[in-house]
Amino acid sequence: MTRHDRPLILSLFEMGSVVHLSPGTWTHPEDRRHGVDSLSFWRELGGILEQGRFDQLFLADVVGAYDSAEDGLRSPVSQGYQIPALDPLILLGALAESTDHLGLAATFSTTYEPPFAFARRLATLDALSEGRIAWNVVTSYLKNAAQNFGLPDQVQHDTRYEIADEFLDVVYKLLLGSWDSDAVLGDTQTRTWADPDKVRYIDHKGRHFSVRGPHLVAPSPQRLPVIFQAGSSLTGMAFAGRHAEVVFLGGNSPEAIRANVETIKSHAAASGRDPDQLRFLAAAQVIVAPTEEQAHAKAAEIDRCRSDWAALQKNGRIPGLERYPHEELVADIIRRRDPGHEILIRGWREGQRVKDLRGSAGAGGRARNGLRVVGTGAQAADALTHWAHESGLDGFNIGNQISFGTIRDFVELVVPVLQRRGLARTEYTPGQTLRERLLGAGPGPHSTHPSSRYLDPSNLKLPAAPFGARLTPA
Numbered sequence: 001m002t003r004h005d006r007p008l009i010l011s012l013f014e015m016g017s018v019v020h021l022s023p024g025t026w027t028h029p030e031d032r033r034h035g036v037d038s039l040s041f042w043r044e045l046g047g048i049l050e051q052g053r054f055d056q057l058f059l060a061d062v063v064g065a066y067d068s069a070e071d072g073l074r075s076p077v078s079q080g081y082q083i084p085a086l087d088p089l090i091l092l093g094a095l096a097e098s099t100d101h102l103g104l105a106a107t108f109s110t111t112y113e114p115p116f117a118f119a120r121r122l123a124t125l126d127a128l129s130e131g132r133i134a135w136n137v138v139t140s141y142l143k144n145a146a147q148n149f150g151l152p153d154q155v156q157h158d159t160r161y162e163i164a165d166e167f168l169d170v171v172y173k174l175l176l177g178s179w180d181s182d183a184v185l186g187d188t189q190t191r192t193w194a195d196p197d198k199v200r201y202i203d204h205k206g207r208h209f210s211v212r213g214p215h216l217v218a219p220s221p222q223r224l225p226v227i228f229q230a231g232s233s234l235t236g237m238a239f240a241g242r243h244a245e246v247v248f249l250g251g252n253s254p255e256a257i258r259a260n261v262e263t264i265k266s267h268a269a270a271s272g273r274d275p276d277q278l279r280f281l282a283a284a285q286v287i288v289a290p291t292e293e294q295a296h297a298k299a300a301e302i303d304r305c306r307s308d309w310a311a312l313q314k315n316g317r318i319p320g321l322e323r324y325p326h327e328e329l330v331a332d333i334i335r336r337r338d339p340g341h342e343i344l345i346r347g348w349r350e351g352q353r354v355k356d357l358r359g360s361a362g363a364g365g366r367a368r369n370g371l372r373v374v375g376t377g378a379q380a381a382d383a384l385t386h387w388a389h390e391s392g393l394d395g396f397n398i399g400n401q402i403s404f405g406t407i408r409d410f411v412e413l414v415v416p417v418l419q420r421r422g423l424a425r426t427e428y429t430p431g432q433t434l435r436e437r438l439l440g441a442g443p444g445p446h447s448t449h450p451s452s453r454y455l456d457p458s459n460l461k462l463p464a465a466p467f468g469a470r471l472t473p474a
């Protein structure tokens with residue numbers, strides 16, 4: 001079976017917020033996002049995904065608002081643009097209870113909060129969900145987020161990745177090195193709960209963190225939740241090569257995605273990892289109906305509900321875009337306003353001008369990342385398979401356009417076609433951890449993943465964060 005004959009990884013890209021990626025669609029008459037703060041919303045969504053045998057629910061997150069110097073909080077707050085937003089880790093705890101098989105991935109930033117307490121929460125979730133947790137490692141990009149954690153401005157881009165390397169090193173030490181897998185005995189005869197010879201301090205002393213340990217949670221089913229990552233800069237892709245098991249890629253064409261897949265795989269190989277142990281996802285917007293005509297009508301109605309505003313002001317970097325000359329390149333405007341903001345500059349299509357975006361944020365203008373398909377279930381299945389084949393992708397992170405209409409349509413119309421073609425699973429395997437399902441190997445990290453070195457506790461004495469050249473003390 002080649003890589004593209006095996007089932008696609010199916011993931012739903014979501015956020016505990018009224019607006020994640022589809023600004024304004026909460027105004028659609030069938031949309032249910034008014035209930036996003038309720039447990040029943042997430043319980044129902046989890047049920048739909050398990051009915052479709054989805055691999056996982058993937059929760060994005062930001063720890064600040066998309067405010068701007070020009071209009072403060074007005075725009076994001078009035079549009080519900082990623083604010084208010086629930087804490088994804090707590091949401092995963094609730095979802096662990098209301099679902100049985102679904103993988104549960106939460107975004108958490110390495111830039112602001114130190115690693116010890118987070119490692120504990122992560123391991124707790126992995127234990128309670130019986131090994132269904134993934135962590136999407138981000139380094140964050142909002143100035144307001146930095147200000148929420150006592151910093152005047154964003155930490156410089158590459159320094160954020162340097163911190164992330166060390167943060168991960170601490171998490172690896174705690175989750176894999178601090179407790180041996182057989183440390184817990186629960187022996188009533190000898191009255192020994194855990195063998196003290198198999199539990200230890202980690203004594204991490206690095207440039208950014210000092211953590212003595214021990215880790216406070218006993219080894220969980222996966223030991224380390226599956227590591228996801230979605231950085232798109234050169235530094236971000238090198239970081240993905242070192243750490244990520246599942247990479248979430250941006251990109252507007254299969255060719256662009258393939259180039260990123262190859263780059264990240266070569267980084268993985270260069271850091272001693274087996275590149276076949278990585279999986280790659282891209283975003284997809286899928287709007288389907290029983291006939292092509294109905295699908296286009298549905299898409300047009302959804303697009304009518306979208307707000308141009310929020311799409312154009314993402315990151316609060318280009319408020320009042322409509323006031324700029326219509327011939328100006330969007331990338332030039334961003335470059336002028338925020339020279340360091342490569343992620344935003346790359347986000348816009350080559351040559352896109354202000355006039356191209358006016359009134360078009362919903363459709364082509366906004367589809368700046370990943371695939372957009374409108375059609376029948378079979379047409380969507382064809383498009384997804386074609387993209388996966390052309391780009392080297394293993395699956396897709398599907399965006400909810402309206403809740404729960406578009407994902408329910410996907411489950412009812414696309415999944416059965418993929419299943420008939422052997423490209424989507426028909427059943428879950430009971431007791432399987434998320435890592436086993438995604439990577440087809442054991443429940444713990446692969447032997448070439450940098451975390452696994454700490455299964456040998458003598459490696460805890462290695463110099464801190466020995467991953468990137470930049471990390472050697474100046």
Ligand SMILES: Cc1cc2nc3c(=O)[nH]c(=O)nc-3n(C[C@H](O)[C@H](O)[C@H](O)COP(=O)(O)O)c2cc1C
Pocket residue numbers: 059060061062107109137138139140141157229230231232233234235236237248249250283342343
């Ligand atoms: C497809 C995609 C999804 C992302 N989702 C999030 C997110 O939910 N929260 C977040 O803080 N950053 C998110 N990011 C940002 C990155 O993970 C990363 O922290 C940021 O892009 C800065 O790194 P870079 O310059 O290497 O891209 C996402 C990036 C991409 C490409």
